[in-house]
Amino acid sequence: MNEPIVKIRGLKKNFGSLQVLKGIDMDIDQGQIFALIGASGSGKSTLLRTINQLEEVTEGEIWFDGELVNQKLPHRQREAHLNRLRQNIGMVFQHFNLFPHLTAIENVTMAPLMLGRVNKAEAIEQAKKLLDKVGLSDRGDYYPSKLSGGQKQRVAIARSLAMNPKLMLFDEVTSALDPELVGEVNRVMKALAEEDMTMIIVTHDLRFAEDVSDHVIFMADGLVVEEGPPSLVFRAPQEDRTKSFLQQVFND
């Protein structure tokens, strides 16, 4: 591994007068699984959303695959730049955000078709493979309203994978699910991790984070408090804030 696929330097983000990210540095290598943990309001979701520029940054640099993400560009050029970048960065949301007017398979084929990457037959074939991969080969013709939360989230993962991204972002993807549906989504993410996909996972599910990630970042108040391999961060935390956070969560 030479150049990291994601490189973040001195990242700051303000919402009005409120500073939610206070200077973040981060390097993610190809194939790494990062877990971002921390209390609500620690800035971890915001950090994730700056990587594909759903949130603009106030200061600092984000590099993805050797390219500066937050370049200052005229509107049109910036849009084209972002569209191109985002085609290589998949994102999965807490509330799925499936397109309710399209069937599961149409959700998966829409972007590749609209962006002219494949023809219709290829798109459908690929979508079937992906739905099979997430265990939903029999749900292709279902509209999202007819799917359970766990099934929706798995379709959403398949939809992102259809663009063959180099990086996947997961934003609390199991937080809105009933507890008994969390496992099926976690299994899909785990399988993806084993295929050497680069992933950044924002999660409250610390057991899953420990299980799947190879690098954990604990954030509080817009800063990285502690980071390292899960065995260290979870089993032998150095910082007091990490200790009290872990204690609190695991005691619940």
Added chain:
Amino acid sequence: MGLDFSILPAYADILWQGTLWTIALTVLSMVFSLAGGVVFAVLQLSRHAIIRWPVAGFAWLFMGTPLLLQLFLIYFGLVQIGLDLNAFVAGVIALSLHFAVYNSEIIRSAIVAVDKGQYEAARSLGLSQFQAMRKAIVPQAVANVTPALGNMMIALLKESALVSVIGVMELTLSAQRAISDSFRPFEFYIAAGAIYYVLNLGLEQAVRVAERRSAQYR
């Protein structure tokens, strides 16, 4: 023929008079349409079909037909039964009835929407049906209806222009008088439109204030 807005000041007086009549017409119709709306709403909630049905039929008829047609009915119809009202009174009656019907729909659904438990709680405290309505239901209903009623009142101001066709000398007809004297329709309709626009802005502000005030009971 080009445009010449410098002609307007010479007719400022007639436009001003028209504006005042439009305000009078609108304010009176607002008051009557709100009062009428409450009356119709209560009648439509009556337990007796003999009261409910005629009101419902009347509402259905007035909601399904144009205000202009209702204006003709009231103006010419009252003359026919021997009540030769002046056009202004006929205009106020028509606007009031027309908007009372719409207002009553808003008020009725607001009354129905207030939680039944509220009414039952009030009755179980020993309040009479009337007291329960007045103390428990109405204040909440008022907060809920204010935005929709406000929109109706804003519509009423604009629709009031229609009474010019039965000869009420309000703003629109005043503009027409000025036009028949000056032969400059474009300038005067722009002027009348601008005045309506300003009145409308003022009314919108008033409605917003009313909304804020009533929201505290929500």
Added chain:
Amino acid sequence: MDFALIGRIWPFFAEAAWVTIEVSMLAIILGLILGFAAALASLSRNVLLRWPARAYVSVFRGTPALIQLFLLYFGGPQIGINLGPFEAGVIGLGINIGAYMCETIRGAILSVDKGQTEAGRCLGLGQAQVMRRVILPQAARMMVRPLGVNAIALIKGSAIVSTISVLELSYTAHRYISSTYKPFEMFILASIFYLAIVTVFSFGVKKIDERVALES
């Protein structure tokens, strides 16, 4: 109630009802086109599109339709716009209802969850692509009923074109009131046609609404 009179003259009302339908439907189509264009323009980030759209909505919703109609029909010739009553009626009503429809359409577009845009953009689709394929299909479902309400208001509101002598229902009613002195009968006769038109139209809107709702 003079039924003999009603029996004799109702065919004239039926004919006039067709004119009301024609004027209304053409104005509704024009209003939908203007409303859509203005709604998209008002949501644009380009000030040169946004401001004129906002001004259009504000002015045409802030003044009486009757004044707008008179300005177009009587004032139009002063600036070189010469329209017959029917054309002026359609255009005047269409521009007016377009401003209301713009607000309806804009509201429906804005009510689509923000996450939908984010999901579309995250797949690498452009703003226009997301609007066309993600937002508008969802907004369309939400706007059918409120646009139907706008359209029904227009059908009733189309009565005002009688003032520029379009020979539609209200004009005919007014003319027969003047010649027969039977306002009540004429009102009922015209009302029957208005109620029939509005009822059929509402039924159509309901069917369209059920249809688009079914497709998910």
